[in-house]
Amino acid sequence: MKYLRLFLCLVTLSLTACMSHVFIDTTTRLQVENKTDVTILGLDIISEDGTSVQSWIRDAIEPGEKSKVVEEDWVGTFKVRVRFEKWNGKSLASIGKLCVYSSVSRVYNTLAKQGEPNVFEKEVKGCGEEDVHMIYSETTLDFEGGSQYLVVSQDEDGNVAFKLK
Amino acid sequence: MKIGLNKIFILLAIMAGVAFADPIPAEALTQGGLVMRDRQLRDIGLVMRGGRGGYIDIGYTYTPSSEQLQLKSKYGVHDGFAFRHHYGIFGSWVLDSISHLGFLTWYERAGWDSQDFFFFPHYGDFAHISSVLTWGFSYTNTKLDATIALGLQHQNLEKAGWRVYPDESDSLLFYWGHARYKNVSFQGSFYRNTFQTLRFSLELESRELYGGAKGGYKTYLPNLSATVYRRKDNEDDKNFVRLNWEQNLYKQTVYANVAYDFPKGGFHSATLKYYPDPSRLMGFEASCLRRNEIGGSRELLWGGAIDFFVLRLAYNSAFDYDNMFRAKGTFIAEFHIDLGAFDGKFFGLGAAKAAPMETSNKNFDLNKFMKVRAEQQNLGSTKVDAQGNKVIEAKGIRYEKIDAGSISNEGGR
Secondary structure, three states: OOHHHHHHHHHHHHHHHOOHHOOOOOOEEEEEEOOOOOOEEEEEEOOOOOOEEEEEEOOEEOOOOOOEEEOEEEEEEEEEEEEEEOOOOOOEEEEEEHHHHHHHHEEOOOOOOOOOEEEEEEEEOOOOOOOOOOEEEEEEEEEEEEEEEEEEEOOOOOOOEEEEO | OHHHHHHHHHHHHHHHHOOOOOOOOOOHHHHHHHHHHHHHHHHHHOOOOOOEEEEEEEEEEEEOOOOHHHHHHOEEEEEEEEEEEEEEEEEEEEOOEEEEEEEEEEEEEEEOOOOOOOOEEEEEEEEOEEEEEEEEEEEEEEOOOOEEEEEEEEEEEEEEEEOOOOOOOEEEEEEEEEEEEEOEEEEEEOOOOOOEEEEEEEEEEOOOOHHOOOEEEEEEEEEEEEEOOOOOOOEEEOEEEEEEEEEEEEEEOOOEEEEEEOOOOOOEEEEEEEEOOOOOOOEEEEEEEEHHHHOOOOOEEEEEEEOOOOEEEEOOOOOHHHHOOOOOOOOOOOEEEEEEEEEEEEOOOOOOOOOOOOOOOOOOEEEEEEEHHHHHHHHHHEEEEOOOOOEEEEOOOOOOOHHHHHHHHHOOO
């Protein structure tokens, strides 16, 4: 009976989640290092359909520099978009969207190899909204929470490479 | 060696339960309110079958890993915990020999947060926490075998992360009513002047607990209920009806439960339940649920659960899929108590018979009690001497000054 009470107390204690706070991180403190030779304009989390964007790192990161540490609630697996000022690579996919008299024409260039993080150039013009010109790369990263360090670099093929530590 | 193997199997099962778990969709969380409201009213309907005595239900789901029930939002998969905390309490007072006035309150808080908790949530950016409180009064007349219950239902949104959830009403007030005559009951919940659910239940099964038969063909009659749900789909009212059929298959210990949707939807779920005792304090269940996938494709979800009175362990069970944001692919533990009582009988929700209890028939007799007590108090001053005579020892000596006349009178006695 004595042990039962003790057991019930322990169960209650662990259920109050006093314990899980000790070993579970609910936020990720992210720092990005730019090892490419172009400026990174920012890092965002984007929705899978690409229509919703939540910025994470808002400040530009010069080549060879590190960003500030920004803490956000992103713990899990998310699609990350890194925006560049320009890109000096050869395999560059371009997504163009040209709106003429409300008819939409799209041009997709799928030079980039599938499944690898690569750099895209997106151009939207004359669609009634703000014109968009963006050079960016997308990848899916697994944030475990706590302090995480993302290195963005360029490999010899001219592709962008991400390394999350 | 045998124990070692068992442990390995349990560990493997737990690992599989975590590794193949599917994240819960954000849309399921925003629909949590109506699921909670409906289930509370269903429970209340079952408790009102008796409408007297008392009932208590306390439960807390426990998923130890933050990767067990992740959240699937449009941005990806978030680590965290889905939770469901609930209680339901019903108590009644006897007004006269046939009238019982009761008060009931049902509360449930469910959702998803990045930390697990008991009372104080973490309120992360992607948390969705909502609660439903149902309360009301009931009146039962045992001569007529009828119950009427009325009350209010509050649905409150505690927190919905602005990044992933659509805008919802902060707090909604519904009202509900329940009327039962013998084994026929009618229940409705309303928002302003529109109905939300209307339920008609017919319990044909004869239950000993409510004065029915102990066995025989009458206990094999079905329990039927039809619920009309109000649903809005593209501004049009697309109401649908869910039929529930509960069928005793063997001695009120094996039951089948089938849910069927009209006019669209068709088969929803089927559950086979085995209660070792008809009091339903323990149970085993196997369930099959037809999932509605986006794009019209459908698949069956097979699962089961074991209920050991205070702990319920479930894997892919239809109940958890429906009531815990379509959770599947993982073990869900729930610590709970579910106990109803009247006339000194104890039973679980929806039971046919009371739990077998070893009760000695204690009829309290005040006179007998006082006599026994008086004897016990005198025990210290009464002794039996060697000849078998009772000897009463005086505890105090009192001297009284009296005149001679009274002495002669005393002596004459």
